[in-house]
Amino acid sequence: MIIAVNSTRRGDCGIRRTEEFTMHSGRIQDNVYANSRDFNAQRIEKRTKTKEPPADKNPQGWVIITLVVLLILMFLILLIFTSLLFVFYKSITDEQSHLNSDVKELNSQLENNEQETNNNFTIEISHLRSNVKELTSELKKSKEETDSELKQIVSTLKESVANLTDDLKKIKNENIQDSCTSCPSGWQLIKSNCYYFQANGETWERSRVICETLNGDILILKDKAELDSLLPAIGNRRYWIGLRRDNKNINNWLWADGNRLTFSAWNAGEPNNEHNSEHCAEILGGPKSMNDRNCEDNIGYICKRAWTC
Structure with a gap:
């Protein structure tokens, strides 16, 4: 608020007083405004303080308390669970110990039974x-x-x-x-068989055919006894007998009737199959009188047949 007093009567002095008063009034006004602002600030601060809730009614405190309670509960639950696990483990251990004891006993019984x-x-x-x-x-x-x-x-x-x-x-x-007539004309009776000795030379195959035409067979020796009985009549001559190599296996010898050679009277070092061409057998004089020879050679032959009545 500004108070102005004009005094024409007093001159300059009055004017100075008026200005001083005016300045003083301004200062007073400024102080009043300052006090008013301070008062308003104090009122607002007081109002704010009255609206703030008390410390014990703060929500953050409740959250902390709740978390602590939950932690305590979880700890208790874990403690109980751990106790139960320990009890269960102890029971399992005891059961395993009993089983091990039973197994040992069974093993002992089995060993005893096995030994028995x-x-x-x-x-x-x-x-x-x-x-x-x-x-x-x-x-x-x-x-x-x-x-x-x-x-x-x-x-x-x-x-x-x-x-x-x-x-x-x-x-x-x-x-x-x-x-009985012992043998046909030209045949010799030796033991119980008739033999035909032909000195004229023929091949082995031709000799066999001629013997068949004479109702006989080229000589097939039964055993060494028969051979020995023929040696006196053979003398030092050479004759074909009915023995030749097997066409399928030249190491085997077969008689003319297909039977295998059952006894041997080969001369020393025979049969040697000289030049790989000696596939037929001849008979010589002497106990070891058999020899292999080329079938195409021409020598004598002996036929054999049974006697007739």
């Missing part, structure tokens, strides 16, 4: 071996006795057969001399 079984098996095997040994001894003894008896029987049968054979030969010879 092995002992029983050993005893049984020992008995069986003893029985087998006795049976083997008895069988061996029985076999020896049987073999001895069989040998004796076979020897007796051989003697009987030999006697019968000799008797039959005697009867045949007697009958031949008494009632």
Whole structure:
């Protein structure tokens, strides 16, 4: 608020007083305005303080308290769960200990049973071996006795057969001399067969064919006894016999009737298949009188046939 007092009467002094008063009034006004602002600020600050909630009613405190309670509950739950796990683990451990004890006991029983079984098996095997040994001894003894008896029987049968054979030969010879023509003309009776000795030279195959035309066969030797019986008539001459190499295997020898060679009377170093061309057999004089020779050579031959009545 500004108060102005004009005094014309007082002149310049009055004017100065008026200005001083005016300045003083301005200062007072400024102080009033300042005080008013301070008062208003104090009122606002007071109002703000009255509106702030008390510290114990702050929501952040409740959150902290809630979290602490939850942590305590979780700790209690974990403690209870850990206790339960420990109890469960202890029960499992006890059960495992019981099972291990039972397993050890079972293993012990099995070992005892196995030992007993092995002992029983050993005893049984020992008995069986003893029985087998006795049976083997008895069988061996029985076999020896049987073999001895069989040998004796076979020897007796051989003697009987030999006697019968000799008797039959005697009867045949007697009958031949008494009632049969011994052999055809040109044939020789040796033992119980007729033989034809031809000195004219022919090949092996040609000799076989000629013997067949004479109602005989090229000589097929039955055994060494027959060969020995022919040696005096053979002398020092050479004759084809009915023996030649197998076409499928030249190391095998076959008679003209297809039978294999069952005895050998080869000369020393024979058969040697010289020049790989000696595939037929000839007979010479002497006990070792067989020799291999080229089938195309021309030598004598011997035919054989049974005697006729």
